Amino acid sequence: MADYRSGTGLLDTWANLLLIDLQADYDPVIWCADVCQTAIMMEVYLKNFRSNGFIKHAKVKKGYCEYNRAAIDEFIYKHKTIFLDRLKVSKKPSGHITYSLANATKTRKGMDENMLEEMQTILSNFDNIGDSRNFESVEELDSKFKRLLNCKMHIGSETSWSVLCTRLQIPCMNLFQMYPYKSLKRVTINDVKYNVEPHMLIGDKHT
Amino acid sequence: MVMYVSNSLFDNWRAFTHKAKNPKIQLHYSDLSFSTICLKAFNHYSHTTVTIDCVEYQDIEYQQVWDDYNYQDTIELLKLTFDPADHIVYSFASNSQTVKGMDDDMLASTQSLFQNYYRKNLGDTRSFYSADDLIDKIEYLRTAKAGYFSKCSWVGMATVFKVPHTVLQQIYPHRSKW
Numbered sequence: 159m160a161d162y163r164s165g166t167g168l169l170d171t172w173a174n175l176l177l178i179d180l181q182a183d184y185d186p187v188i189w190c191a192d193v194c195q196t197a198i199m200m201e202v203y204l205k206n207f208r209s210n211g212f213i214k215h216a217k218v219k220k221g222y223c224e225y226n227r228a229a230i231d232e233f234i235y236k237h238k239t240i241f242l243d244r245l246k247v248s249k250k251p252s253g254h255i256t257y258s259l260a261n262a263t264k265t266r267k268g269m270d271e272n273m274l275e276e277m278q279t280i281l282s283n284f285d286n287i288g289d290s291r292n293f294e295s296v297e298e299l300d301s302k303f304k305r306l307l308n309c310k311m312h313i314g315s316e317t318s319w320s321v322l323c324t325r326l327q328i329p330c331m332n333l334f335q336m337y338p339y340k341s342l343k344r345v346t347i348n349d350v351k352y353n354v355e356p357h358m359l360i361g362d363k364h365t
Numbered sequence: 366m367v368m369y370v371s372n373s374l375f376d377n378w379r380a381f382t383h384k385a386k387n388p389k390i391q392l393h394y395s396d397l398s399f400s401t402i403c404l405k406a407f408n409h410y411s412h413t414t415v416t417i418d419c420v421e422y423q424d425i426e427y428q429q430v431w432d433d434y435n436y437q438d439t440i441e442l443l444k445l446t447f448d449p450a451d452h453i454v455y456s457f458a459s460n461s462q463t464v465k466g467m468d469d470d471m472l473a474s475t476q477s478l479f480q481n482y483y484r485k486n487l488g489d490t491r492s493f494y495s496a497d498d499l500i501d502k503i504e505y506l507r508t509a510k511a512g513y514f515s516k517c518s519w520v521g522m523a524t525v526f527k528v529p530h531t532v533l534q535q536i537y538p539h540r541s542k543w
Binding site: 269270276277280281310324327328330331334335337338 | 453467474532533535536
């Protein structure tokens with residue numbers, strides 16, 4: 159039995175679900191802050207990605223465990239097509255553009271209110287798939303995921319959506335506000351936390 | 366101290382800032398005619414007047430223009446006035462011209478998002494017809510309510526003119542370098 163963490167962000171949760179399958183864990187326990195959110199993310203994952211059955215047996219518990227970064231990096235992030243290879247729904251790109259803009263009050267990678275308003279005006283004719291966390295229902299997340307999967311391109315703040323684009327081979331553009339607010343990302347290197355520019359390359363890893 | 370100045374607009378402005386602070390610095394230019402255009406624009410906005418050393422690149426070890434550079438050094442030299450208009454400015458680069466640019470499909474899609482009458486494309490930062498052409502573009506930038514750019518000299522220029530701005534970086538299928 160191993161412990162897995164489901165964070166509030168979609169990508170971390172889906173990466174941990176995939177890890178359960180890859181490690182063929184018969185008795186996984188998923189620790190999370192919000193059991194309902196994890197249940198929504200699990201159900202949508204299982205609707206859209208092939209699983210060898212281990213995820214269905216996972217126990218979901220409220221609580222915290224360390225994020226298993228080494229295993230996630232080794233088994234998942236090193237393999238660029240791992241999500242695409244497990245996709246069980248078809249990808250039919252249409253002509254629409256999706257976007258998702260984060261607010262700096264919620265994440266350091268976001269943008270300030272004025273920039274957010276300006277970007278929303280520019281992108282107003284396109285499909286806003288919104289936040290990549292805090293989903294109200296399975297239907298909401300499933301619809302947003304399918305719109306992303308089938309878009310012509312995605313544009314927005316660096317979120318789970320944009321990282322999923324790189325894994326699902328969807329053309330994608332990230333936005334980083336530079337002034338007056340400066341988008342930042344918090345990274346941990348050798349247990350020390352740093353605020354760095356989100357696009358910074360550390361070693362061979364894009365932060 | 367000798368600095369090499371590339372044919373990048375903001376490298377030139379950084380170099381002129383160093384020169385304004387320390388007139389003993391020698392500047393050697395990659396492209397003297399381009400740097401002359403940049404200098405005329407710099408002097409147009411600066412409290413001080415920098416003169417150009419007519420020296421081109423030599424095979425020697427140079428100090429880099431971004432060493433010990435701080436945006437605030439340039440800001441302190443500029444006659445900054447705030448008269449924002451209602452337009453936005455943008456400039457996106459192709460990856461056929463710079464590693465910081467985007468591929469053709471992304472460039473076409475992104476340009477189409479931004480094109481309309483109150484949005485001004487500032488274009489390339491490495492080719493200007495004249496100092497007046499550059500000053501016209503800087504005026505559009507200076508008075509803009511926001512700017513959107515690939516990682517290029519307009520980012521540095523927007524910072525010194527305190528224009529809110531955002532950088533666009535393609536991450537798939539091409540990955541723009543920062």
